[in-house]
Amino acid sequence: MKILSVENLSRSFGGIKANNDISFEVTEGTILGVIGPNGAGKSTLFDLITGYTKTDNGKVSFFNKDISGLSPDKISSLGIGRTFQKLKPFADQTLLENVMIGSFVKEDNIKKARDKALEIIDFVDLIEKRHHFARELSTGQRKRLEMARAMAIEPKLLLMDEVTGGVDQKTIPGLVELIKKLKKSGVTIITIEHNINIIMEISDNILALDQGKRIAYGTPKEIQQNEEVIDSYLGTVDAT
Amino acid sequence: MDKLLIAKSEPLWNTDKRIISLISGLIVLLFALPHFGLNSFYLHLMIMIFMHAVMAQSWNVIAGFSGQISLGHGAFFGIGAYATSFLYVQYGISPWISIFLGMIVSGVAAVLIGIPMLRLSGHYFAIATLLIGISFQVIFQRWEWVGAASGVWVPMTSGDSLLALQFHSSKMPYYYIFLVFFIITFFLVWLLSRSKLGYRLRAVRDDPQAALSLCINVSNYKIIAYVISAMIMAPMGSLFAQYILIIDPDRVFNIEISIIVLLITVLGGIGNVWGPIVGAAILIPISEYSRIYLGGTGGAVDLILYGLILMLICIFRPEGLISFFPKNILERKKQR
Numbered sequence: 388m389k390i391l392s393v394e395n396l397s398r399s400f401g402g403i404k405a406n407n408d409i410s411f412e413v414t415e416g417t418i419l420g421v422i423g424p425n426g427a428g429k430s431t432l433f434d435l436i437t438g439y440t441k442t443d444n445g446k447v448s449f450f451n452k453d454i455s456g457l458s459p460d461k462i463s464s465l466g467i468g469r470t471f472q473k474l475k476p477f478a479d480q481t482l483l484e485n486v487m488i489g490s491f492v493k494e495d496n497i498k499k500a501r502d503k504a505l506e507i508i509d510f511v512d513l514i515e516k517r518h519h520f521a522r523e524l525s526t527g528q529r530k531r532l533e534m535a536r537a538m539a540i541e542p543k544l545l546l547m548d549e550v551t552g553g554v555d556q557k558t559i560p561g562l563v564e565l566i567k568k569l570k571k572s573g574v575t576i577i578t579i580e581h582n583i584n585i586i587m588e589i590s591d592n593i594l595a596l597d598q599g600k601r602i603a604y605g606t607p608k609e610i611q612q613n614e615e616v617i618d619s620y621l622g623t624v625d626a627t
Numbered sequence: 628m629d630k631l632l633i634a635k636s637e638p639l640w641n642t643d644k645r646i647i648s649l650i651s652g653l654i655v656l657l658f659a660l661p662h663f664g665l666n667s668f669y670l671h672l673m674i675m676i677f678m679h680a681v682m683a684q685s686w687n688v689i690a691g692f693s694g695q696i697s698l699g700h701g702a703f704f705g706i707g708a709y710a711t712s713f714l715y716v717q718y719g720i721s722p723w724i725s726i727f728l729g730m731i732v733s734g735v736a737a738v739l740i741g742i743p744m745l746r747l748s749g750h751y752f753a754i755a756t757l758l759i760g761i762s763f764q765v766i767f768q769r770w771e772w773v774g775a776a777s778g779v780w781v782p783m784t785s786g787d788s789l790l791a792l793q794f795h796s797s798k799m800p801y802y803y804i805f806l807v808f809f810i811i812t813f814f815l816v817w818l819l820s821r822s823k824l825g826y827r828l829r830a831v832r833d834d835p836q837a838a839l840s841l842c843i844n845v846s847n848y849k850i851i852a853y854v855i856s857a858m859i860m861a862p863m864g865s866l867f868a869q870y871i872l873i874i875d876p877d878r879v880f881n882i883e884i885s886i887i888v889l890l891i892t893v894l895g896g897i898g899n900v901w902g903p904i905v906g907a908a909i910l911i912p913i914s915e916y917s918r919i920y921l922g923g924t925g926g927a928v929d930l931i932l933y934g935l936i937l938m939l940i941c942i943f944r945p946e947g948l949i950s951f952f953p954k955n956i957l958e959r960k961k962q963r
């Protein structure tokens with residue numbers, strides 16, 4: 388079943404075509420990896436899907452319902468969660484409170500919302516940090532916080548922007564396991580990744596962008612052999 | 628797994644016996660206080676503390692909880708004051724009823740002001756509310772129907788009258804009325820801060836962008852906070868009008884009201900439910916004594932003093948005086 392379909396999405400900033408006629412589809416229960424060099428338009432794509440940036444052109448459908456032009460809060464209410472590349476934790480609140488703000492979406496009762504938040508915090512392996520303020524957490528922990536917070540709204544589709552970027556190498560295997568666990572729990576995932584090994588390992592499909600354009604879409608195997616991807620992206624990174 | 632169970636078995640919020648007995652003790656003390664032979668000056672001082680604590684709490688809800696700095700909150704105080712006085716003088720409606728009418732009018736005004744203004748970001752909202760606060764004063768100064776610049780004089784009842792909310796023989800009834808409003812307001816705001824709504828308002832304050840990704844309609848929540856805030860402010864205007872019985876635009880729409888609620892809250896601790904109490908308990912005595920010793924309105928000296936206090940707080944204690952209290956007693960979350 389198709390969960391998300393993106394048709395001819397475009398958006399320019401001044402003269403820069405940040406997204407140029409992008410189309411693809413995501414099947415429920417799979418992981419789509421998005422790759423591309425810096426400035427390729429990956430984060431812009433997320434902002435367009437989630438309503439943070441208005442589209443110039445094109446259409447986004449979620450479960451066949453046109454969601455283009457809806458506000459970000461409407462879109463998240465439909466079941467699309469996201470994290471931010473530039474992290475946006477509620478800094479002066481504890482980890483638990485951060486996640487509770489998410490779990491209150493499906494749960495009005497404070498005790499139930501608290502317990503659900505605790506379960507998710509346990510799921511991302513931060514239970515001991517629950518009473519720490521978000522600003523006291525490390526970058527890796529704050530990325531988990533954002534994942535936990537987004538998971539708390541019980542999204543059907545979760546968009547994650549570079550959750551392994553800029554974190555301590557040691558924590559990466561844990562994050563990868565987390566993403567796999569999340570997929571097993573039934574959530575469809577789109578993840579932006581610079582680490583090519585990770586993306587090859589976890590993705591069912593990969594979308595490659597360059598200078599705002601879709602240059603390839605396919606299984607990890609197909610992408611690995613795609614000439615254009617190798618030229619523009621894999622060539623510059625160690626692909627093994 | 629067992630760590631999760633332990634976490635789940637923690638109380639939802641602080642049930643520390645010390646803090647509960649402290650609060651109950653204080654409430655009992657406040658109810659008993661007038662019987663220790665307080666003279667009318669001290670009764671007045673306490674009344675002013677209760678009133679300003681509630682007014683500051685009103686400001687705390689919009690500024691501290693939802694992060695929108697309002698500089699025209701005096702408008703809602705004035706609406707409350709005029710609601711009771713004017714409706715009593717014109718139509719003989721008991722102030723007890725028009726307190727609620729004043730709250731409703733304030734709430735509606737907050738919606739009408741909030742819908743366009745809260746779309747403005749931070750500083751612009753502050754400036755806009757400052758101008759709105761001033762324009763309310765100007766409008767009421769020119770508005771003949773409500774007495775224009777001379778305001779409303781509430782005719783005195785022959786004796787004390789609960790129905791007309793007037794007491795001439797002693798300030799004690801006012802003391803208890805203000806005290807009850809004070810306790811109810813703080814209890815409700817404490818509940819608010821612990822509710823889903825409270826959590827969502829803090830999300831809007833800390834990071835509106837992130838709040839949007841959690842299904843929170845940021846502009847609606849700002850308006851909700853503004854309305855709640857306005858509805859807390861109005862009854863204080865009403866009770867103040869009943870307390871002094873002569874109101875005019877210069878007094879109840881004074882810009883100083885909008886400023887003092889900010890000062891008290893920042894002094895006590897912005898965003899903290901207890902901050903406004905601490906702030907009012909310190910600033911109001913300073914203000915009242917400077918009025919006595921420096922004459923009339925305290926001259927400009929009290930303003931200079933306020934400015935100095937505000938500067939010191941911003942430099943040394945940005946979280947307000949409440950931050951001197953041991954944190955783990957006030958809020959469980961801060962323990963490590």
Ligand SMILES: Nc1ncnc2c1ncn2[C@@H]1O[C@H](COP(=O)(O)OP(=O)(O)OP(=O)(O)O)[C@@H](O)[C@H]1O
Pocket residue numbers: 400403404405423424425426427428429430431432472
């Ligand atoms: N709000 C904006 N205003 C102007 N230009 C923007 C804006 N957002 C993105 N851009 C530009 O659009 C292009 C794509 O940016 P985007 O952030 O989507 O890239 P990215 O693929 O996420 O890059 P990175 O890997 O560095 O995160 C860049 O050239 C960027 O400068």
Ligand SMILES: [Mg+2]
Pocket residue numbers: 429430431472548
């Ligand atoms: Mg990016």
